[in-house]
Amino acid sequence: MKIDNSLPLEYSTGQNQANILGFWIFIGAEIMLFGTLFAAYFTLVDRTGNGPTGADIFEIAPLLIETFVLLTSSFTIGLAIHAMRLGKQKAMMAFLGITLLLGLVFLSVEIFEFNHFYHVGAGLQTSAFTAILLTTLGTHGGHVTFGLLWGTAIILQIRKRGLTPETANKSFIFSLYWHFLDVVWIFIFSFIYLKGLM
Amino acid sequence: MSELFPRKQVMGFVFSLILTIVALMVYFSDMSFSVGMTILLITAFIQAALQLVVFMHAGETGDRGSIYTNLYYAIFIALVTVFGTLLCMIWGYV
Amino acid sequence: MDYFDRFAVPHPSPAIYASMVAIGLTVIAIFAGLTYFKKWGYLWREWLTTVDHKRIGIMYLISALLMLFRGGADAIMMRAQLAAPENTLLDAQHYNEIFTTHGIVMIIFMAMPFIMAFMNFVVPLQIGARDVAFPRLNALSFWLFFMGAMLLNISFVVGGSPDAGWTSYFPLASNEFSESVGTNYYMFALQISGLGTLMTGINMITTILKMRAPGMTLMKMPMFTWSSLVANIIIVFAFPVLTVALLMGTMDRLFATNFFTTANGGMDMLWANFFWVWGHPEVYILILPAFGIYSEIISTFSRRNLYGYKSMVGSMVIISLLSFLVWTHHFFTMGQGALTNSIFSITTMAIAVPTGVKIFNWLFTLWKGKIVITTPMLYSLLFIPIFTIGGVTGVMLGMSAADYQYHNTMFLVAHFHMVIIPGVVFGMLAGLHYYWPKMFGFKLNDKIGKVEAWVISMSTLLAFMPMFFSGLDGQARRMYTYSESTGFGIYNMISMVGAVGLAIGFCLIVYNVYYSTRYASRDVGSDPWNARTLEWATHSPVPEYNFAMTPQVNSLEPFWDAKKRGHELFTGYYEKIHMPNNSGVPFILGCIFFAWGFSFIFGMWIPAIVTTIGIFACMAYRSFENDHGRYISVNEIQKTETSRGA
Numbered sequence: 001m002k003i004d005n006s007l008p009l010e011y012s013t014g015q016n017q018a019n020i021l022g023f024w025i026f027i028g029a030e031i032m033l034f035g036t037l038f039a040a041y042f043t044l045v046d047r048t049g050n051g052p053t054g055a056d057i058f059e060i061a062p063l064l065i066e067t068f069v070l071l072t073s074s075f076t077i078g079l080a081i082h083a084m085r086l087g088k089q090k091a092m093m094a095f096l097g098i099t100l101l102l103g104l105v106f107l108s109v110e111i112f113e114f115n116h117f118y119h120v121g122a123g124l125q126t127s128a129f130t131a132i133l134l135t136t137l138g139t140h141g142g143h144v145t146f147g148l149l150w151g152t153a154i155i156l157q158i159r160k161r162g163l164t165p166e167t168a169n170k171s172f173i174f175s176l177y178w179h180f181l182d183v184v185w186i187f188i189f190s191f192i193y194l195k196g197l198m
Numbered sequence: 199m200s201e202l203f204p205r206k207q208v209m210g211f212v213f214s215l216i217l218t219i220v221a222l223m224v225y226f227s228d229m230s231f232s233v234g235m236t237i238l239l240i241t242a243f244i245q246a247a248l249q250l251v252v253f254m255h256a257g258e259t260g261d262r263g264s265i266y267t268n269l270y271y272a273i274f275i276a277l278v279t280v281f282g283t284l285l286c287m288i289w290g291y292v
Numbered sequence: 293m294d295y296f297d298r299f300a301v302p303h304p305s306p307a308i309y310a311s312m313v314a315i316g317l318t319v320i321a322i323f324a325g326l327t328y329f330k331k332w333g334y335l336w337r338e339w340l341t342t343v344d345h346k347r348i349g350i351m352y353l354i355s356a357l358l359m360l361f362r363g364g365a366d367a368i369m370m371r372a373q374l375a376a377p378e379n380t381l382l383d384a385q386h387y388n389e390i391f392t393t394h395g396i397v398m399i400i401f402m403a404m405p406f407i408m409a410f411m412n413f414v415v416p417l418q419i420g421a422r423d424v425a426f427p428r429l430n431a432l433s434f435w436l437f438f439m440g441a442m443l444l445n446i447s448f449v450v451g452g453s454p455d456a457g458w459t460s461y462f463p464l465a466s467n468e469f470s471e472s473v474g475t476n477y478y479m480f481a482l483q484i485s486g487l488g489t490l491m492t493g494i495n496m497i498t499t500i501l502k503m504r505a506p507g508m509t510l511m512k513m514p515m516f517t518w519s520s521l522v523a524n525i526i527i528v529f530a531f532p533v534l535t536v537a538l539l540m541g542t543m544d545r546l547f548a549t550n551f552f553t554t555a556n557g558g559m560d561m562l563w564a565n566f567f568w569v570w571g572h573p574e575v576y577i578l579i580l581p582a583f584g585i586y587s588e589i590i591s592t593f594s595r596r597n598l599y600g601y602k603s604m605v606g607s608m609v610i611i612s613l614l615s616f617l618v619w620t621h622h623f624f625t626m627g628q629g630a631l632t633n634s635i636f637s638i639t640t641m642a643i644a645v646p647t648g649v650k651i652f653n654w655l656f657t658l659w660k661g662k663i664v665i666t667t668p669m670l671y672s673l674l675f676i677p678i679f680t681i682g683g684v685t686g687v688m689l690g691m692s693a694a695d696y697q698y699h700n701t702m703f704l705v706a707h708f709h710m711v712i713i714p715g716v717v718f719g720m721l722a723g724l725h726y727y728w729p730k731m732f733g734f735k736l737n738d739k740i741g742k743v744e745a746w747v748i749s750m751s752t753l754l755a756f757m758p759m760f761f762s763g764l765d766g767q768a769r770r771m772y773t774y775s776e777s778t779g780f781g782i783y784n785m786i787s788m789v790g791a792v793g794l795a796i797g798f799c800l801i802v803y804n805v806y807y808s809t810r811y812a813s814r815d816v817g818s819d820p821w822n823a824r825t826l827e828w829a830t831h832s833p834v835p836e837y838n839f840a841m842t843p844q845v846n847s848l849e850p851f852w853d854a855k856k857r858g859h860e861l862f863t864g865y866y867e868k869i870h871m872p873n874n875s876g877v878p879f880i881l882g883c884i885f886f887a888w889g890f891s892f893i894f895g896m897w898i899p900a901i902v903t904t905i906g907i908f909a910c911m912a913y914r915s916f917e918n919d920h921g922r923y924i925s926v927n928e929i930q931k932t933e934t935s936r937g938a
Contacts, residue, residue, distance in 0.1 A: 011259060014502070018425040022498040024256075024265045025528055028272035029490060033532035035276025036569070039283040040540065040551070040562060047557030049550065060225060067218060075211040078253040082204055091202050124549055128557035131549040135540065149908070153915050161918075170915075179254045183246045190242040194224050198234045264501050275529045275616050283565055285635070286620050290628030 008085050009168035016169040023173045027180050034184050037136045041192065049127035054196025057122045062113045063193050066106050067185065073102035074182035077175045084171055089163050093155060096171070099178065100151045103144055110141050133192070140188060143181050150174055210252035217241045217248070298894055302452040302472045303385045312449045341874040343427035346834055348434050349413030350731060355438055356406040356720070359397050362445065364798060366394035368791055371755070375788035377776040387772035388455040389448065389474065395458025396478065399574070400485060401441040403712070406720040407581040408437070408489075411496055411520045414727060417827035417834065418514045420505030420843040425498040427872040428914075433488040433495065435882025440485025443889050447477040451894070454478035457770060459567055460541070462552035462560040467545055473893050479542040480889035486534050493527030496520060505826070507845035511605070514825040514848075515591075515598060519584025522608045523577045526615060530573035537566035546895060561626055568619040576615040578712070580608060582719025583650060586672045589726055590654050592823045593669035594661025597849060600653040607646035614643040624692040625699045633692035640690035647683060651676060666821070667741030671722035674749040675714045682710030685760065700770075703763025706756045713752050721748070721801070729820045733833045734812040740804040748797035755790025758783035824852040829861055831936040837869045837924055840933050866933075869924045881910040 003012050011017055045054065080095035114134070117123075122130045154174055158167045221241040224234040250256045256265050301308055326332050339347060369390050373382045382390065416424055424430050447453045452472035456465035465475045500521045504513070513521075540551040541563060550558040591598040598604065620628070620636035654676060663669070685707040689698050698704055721744075729735050759767075762783035767774065774780050819828040829851045830839050841862040843850065853859035888903035890896075 015425075017259070017261070018498050018502045020259075021261050021264060021502060022425060022494050024261075025268055025494045025497050028268045029494070029528045029532050031269070031272035031276050032279070032529045033536060035272075035279050036533045036536040036566065038276075039280040040536065040566070042280065043283055043287045043562055044551070044557065044559060047559060049556030049558075051556070064222075068215075071211070071214055071218065074249065074253060075207065075214075078207045078210075079202060082207065083202055086201065088202070124543075124547060126550075126556065128550045128553075128559060131543065131551055132540075135543065135549075149912075150915075153912060157916065176254055179249050183249050186242050186245045186249075189218075190221055190238040194221060194238055195235065197225050198229075198231060261501070271525070271613075272529060274613075278616055279533065279569055282617070282620070283562075283569070285632050286565055286623075286626075286628045287559065287562060290632035 003165060009163060009165055010084075010172035012165045012168075016165055019169055019173060020176075023176055027176065030180060030184075034136075034139070034187070037132070037139060038187065038191065041132045041136050044128040044132045045196075047128040049129075051127035051130050052120065052122050053129070054133070054192070057117055057120050058193055058197050059113075059116065060197065062109050062116075063189065065109050066113075067189050069102050069106045069109070070182050070185050073099045073106070074179050076102065077178045081172060081175045084163065084168060087163065089158065092163075092171075093158060096151065096155055096158075100148055100155075103148050103151070103178075107141065107144055107148070110137065110144075114138075136192065137188065140181065140184055143177075143184075147174070147178055147181060150177070206252060210248055214245055214248055217245045298473055299451055301449065302474075303383070303389075305383075305386060308448060315449060336876075337874070340879045341431075341876045343423070343431045343872050343874055343878075344836055345412045345416050345424050345427065345430060346731070346836075348430055349409045349411075351434055351438075352405040352409035352412060353724075353731075355441060356402050356409055359402040359405070359441060360798065363394050363397035363402050364795060366390045366397065368795055370394065371784075371788045371791035373772060374774075374784045376785065377774055377778070377781045379773060382772065384772045385455065388457075388770075389453040391770055392454045392457050392460075392474075392478075393444070393448070396444060396454070396482070397441075398712075399458065399578070400482060401437075401444065403578045403716050403720070404485075404489060405437060405441075406716075407523070407578060408434075408492060410516075410585065410720070410723050410727065411492070411524075411581060413731065414827055415496060415517055415520050416499060416503070417730075417830065417838060418517045418825055419500060419503060419508060420826050420839060420845065421499060421503040422838055422869065423872065424495050425502060426495045428875055428878060429491050429495050431875065431878035432881060433492040435878050436488030436491070436885060437485045439882045439886040439889070440481045440483075440488065443484065443886060443893075444477055444481035447474060447481075451477070459564070459571070461567075462541065462544070462563040463554055465541065465545075465563075466553060467548075476542070476545055476893040479538050479545065480893055483535065483538045483542070484885050484889050486531050486538070489527055490531040490535075493524040493531065496524040497528065500524075505843045505845050508850075511602070512845060512848050515587035515601070515604060516581070516584035516825075518605050519580045519587070519608060522612045523580040526573045526577050526580075526612050529616070530570050530577065533566055534570040537563060537570065540566075542892075546892065561623075564623050564626065565619075568622040569616075572619040572622065573615045575711075576611055578716045579719075580611065582716045582723075583608075585719050585723040585726070586654065586675060588823075588825065589668045589672045589722055590657050592726075592821055593664045593666060593672075594657050595664065595822075596657065596661045597824070597852075598653070599656035599659075600649075601848065603649055604653050607649045610646045611643060614639060614646070618643055621690055621692070621695070624695040630692075637690055637692040641687060644683065644687050644690075651680065651683075665742075666725075667736065667738050667745060668722040668726035668821075670742055670745045671718045671725070671749075674745060675718045675722075678710065678714040678718075678749060678752060682707055682712075682714065686711060698763065700768055701763035702759040702767045702769055705769045706759035706763060709756045709759075710752070713756075714749070718745075718749070721745075724801075726821065727827075729816050730827060730832050730834065733816070734808060734814050735816055735820055736804050736808045737812065740800060740807060744797055744800045744804065747793060747800060751790045751793025751797055753790070754793060755787050758786045758790075819851075819855075824849040826851055829854065835932050835936065837871060837929070840866055840929050866926045866929045868926055869929065870921055871924055872921045873919055875919075877910055877914055881907065884910065 005012065011020065076095045077099040080092050080099060083092040083095055124131055124134050151174055154167065154170050161167055221238055224237055250269065256262065326335060339351065342348065369382060370387065373379050373387055412430065452474045454460065454474040454477055456470050456475055460475060460478055463469060500517060543549040544551050544553065550556040552558055552560045552563045554560060587598055587604065617639040618636055620632065621640045624633050689695055689704060689707055725736050725741055762780045765780065767780045816832065818830060818832045826843055829843060841864055843861045844863060847853050850859060850861060854861040884903050884906040887899065888907060891900035891903055
């Protein structure tokens with residue numbers, strides 16, 4: 001394997017560059033995945049049957065926490081990658097840890113919120129609207145959960161092996177994933193919650 | 199310590215907070231649906247672009263052409279799917 | 293329903309019991325054979341754990357051929373049932389299951405792996421690469437596809453086949469109207485193999501964008517590589533839609549949600565919508581690689597360069613976008629009004645234009661070419677007129693007002709078979725004969741090949757032309773019988789003759805493989821067709837590292853230039869070559885996915901949770917694994933190259 005030292009560690013081998021480009025293409029597929037969920041959501045949003053509407057069940061407080069927590073985590077993972085490029089492994093691990101903690105807070109609030117939905121009569125089976133709402137939020141939440149597991153695996157690997165072309169590459173790709181989840185959340189925040197609350 | 203907080207990313211973060219607060223005006227102030235949706239569309243897409251360019255470094259390598267083509271293509275098809283679906287499922291029946 | 297009743301076949305018949313016995317005996321025979329000949333180790337080391345794109349391509353090819361016969365058996369039974377009015381060979385339920393599985397198997401498990409076979413085998417060779425960008429992901433893609441296919445194929449002996457059509461429209465596909473687990477099989481088989489396809493898409497795009505030989509710019513790529521690139525772009529953006537649609541359908545069936553129900557706000561039309569948002573691009577995913585193969589073959593056997601390379605590329609890029617803009621033409625009659633229908637009618641007719649451009653490019657390539665008629669070329673020449681019939685009737689169907697007459701009749705069935713068989717199947721068979729020497733080191737017999745091509749093409753016309761007429765007369769598709777007074781009998785009898793002819797044609801291919809394996813000359817060299825592109829510049833069969841030295845490219849047809857104009861393809865000296873290690877994880881993960889799907893299909897929650905954990909465990913294992921691959925030494929390369937006569 002040829003290592004090109006003029007590039008940042010995460011781009012330093014041909015395989016690394018291919019991994020990053022491949023992940024960008026995967027993000028293209030993810031855009032379509034969430035695009036389809038949004039298409040379904042907008043189609044079904046008014047089809048509430050006997051169940052509640054969005055305005056009935058959305059609450060602003062958990063929404064604000066989720067949004068600011070996730071935005072901040074997107075900022076901290078950016079800082080982690082910056083620290084990685086400076087070669088500061090400790091700072092990078094700290095930022096990565098903070099990111100995952102914030103992700104955990106987000107997930108807890110979301111679970112609390114799902115519990116709230118359930119108690120106000122918006123279960124998965126209530127209506128087409130509740131089904132697509134919970135599926136869209138759940139798909140995003142599932143991605144965050146997967147991200148937490150993935151991020152933990154990366155932290156363990158950096159602790160064991162240090163910053164190598166492989167671990168740097170994985171961290172960078174993980175950061176792309178995490179930022180992307182933030183982008184998706186911005187659309188959920190705007191077009192599911194705020195549009196519903198408006 | 200300060201080298202760990204690059205200006206570009208800090209400014210990006212501040213800007214994304216501002217955009218979020220602007221979007222929240224839709225909830226906290228009283229405005230018509232179309233004005234609200236316009237604000238949300240603008241803030242959401244700027245916010246997304248900000249993440250892609252500032253945080254995700256979409257344009258930093260020789261692959262930027264492929265990456266941007268991929269993103270534009272995905273966004274175009276996703277929008278076609280969303281609006282085409284609405285056309286076929288809701289608007290077409292009016 | 294009693295717990296164990298769900299595993300029984302809901303509508304048993306002697307044919308199904310006979311198949312059960314046949315499956316059992318085949319499995320025992322395979323296991324006994326492997327044990328007797330002591331081939332378990334060979335199978336595991338050389339095939340099940342392989343990450344070599346060529347072997348994966350060959351495994352796709354074998355699966356595709358097997359599935360061709362599975363889907364073909366369904367087709368013959370369907371045609372036999374319809375051959376005479378008021379026939380009682382099959383009952384309605386059995387007929388429903390057969391037309392459903394015929395569609396799924398032929399599209400998802402025959403045509404898809406066929407194109408994947410050629411993409412895997414040919415693309416890295418055409419661009420001068422050592423392998424695909426992500427070899428292990430490639431193996432995983434194959435095993436996911438394969439396990440999805442197996443899952444669907446066990447459905448008719450365990451629990452019952454899907455029976456709501458390959459489109460599986462709701463509410464018909466809901467629990468209320470499709471009580472057996474058949475539609476669950478549909479959801480999970482497609483979901484699992486769809487994941488594999490999506491991974492292939494990402495893998496191939498990255499390979500083509502990042503791993504081309506030095507000097508090969510995008511506009512110097514061979515046409516098959518271009519068509520694969522475009523097809524994979526469509527895959528990456530179309531398959532997530534299927535993923536979401538299947539997820540919603542699965543939740544409706546397993547968790548009683550209300551996406552596609554007719555109560556509590558559910559909207560059954562949304563399924564049809566999403567199905568075709570994926571389904572229409574899927575058509576172009578299948579046809580574009582076939583077009584790429586035709587381009588290679590027509591150019592090779594006209595002994596000249598492809599006419600209108602740039603317009604060919606341009607038309608494919610346009611098709612890739614337009615293919616996402618036409619899906620509503622599959623349900624013009626659903627009631628979305630004249631404006632919506634008109635919009636999609638126009639986009640539908642527009643997409644015929646780039647396709648027409650390609651037809652003219654092939655014709656102009658033939659014009660003033662020195663045409664050599666070989667089996668692959670014969671398939672390609674037969675493709676053009678027959679495909680045009682299918683294409684033109686497609687434009688007829690694309691007119692939304694007229695579509696009210698054609699919708700859901702045999703006219704539609706005739707149209708899409710007239711597109712897919714000459715378009716995709718002839719293309720794949722042409723590719724099979726064309727690339728066979730590169731894969732196995734000998735040619736398929738040309739005489740038998742030409743007989744195949746004529747039998748298959750004429751039988752296609754015989755089988756499907758009558759359906760245009762019976763369709764216009766009002767014969768609906770998916771009806772298991774019709775009365776004598778309709779007068780459809782004669783049309784269907786002719787179709788039956790055509791179907792038998794197709795079966796004979798496909799059996800001839802098998803015979804050809806057998807005959808050529810025994811008798812064909814092994815001395816065909818690396819370039820038996822006098823071809824033009826890089827895949828013919830290495831040995832046949834191809835060594836595992838593909839090219840001993842990376843080829844240098846400075847034109848569209850580097851190999852042709854090397855032969856005719858003295859272009860130096862390989863310069864420099866041997867260097868050690870980095871190769872990925874084999875891995876058993878993709879195969880094991882595929883098996884776990886199979887069990888995962890099976891558990892969900894029958895609602896067995898504990899195995900479902902266990903297998904889900906297993907999937908994550910495999911992924912974690914892969915993440916923590918520290919595998920840097922291996923090197924092939926210069927000595928070894930020299931030895932291989934000398935033994936192959938370099």
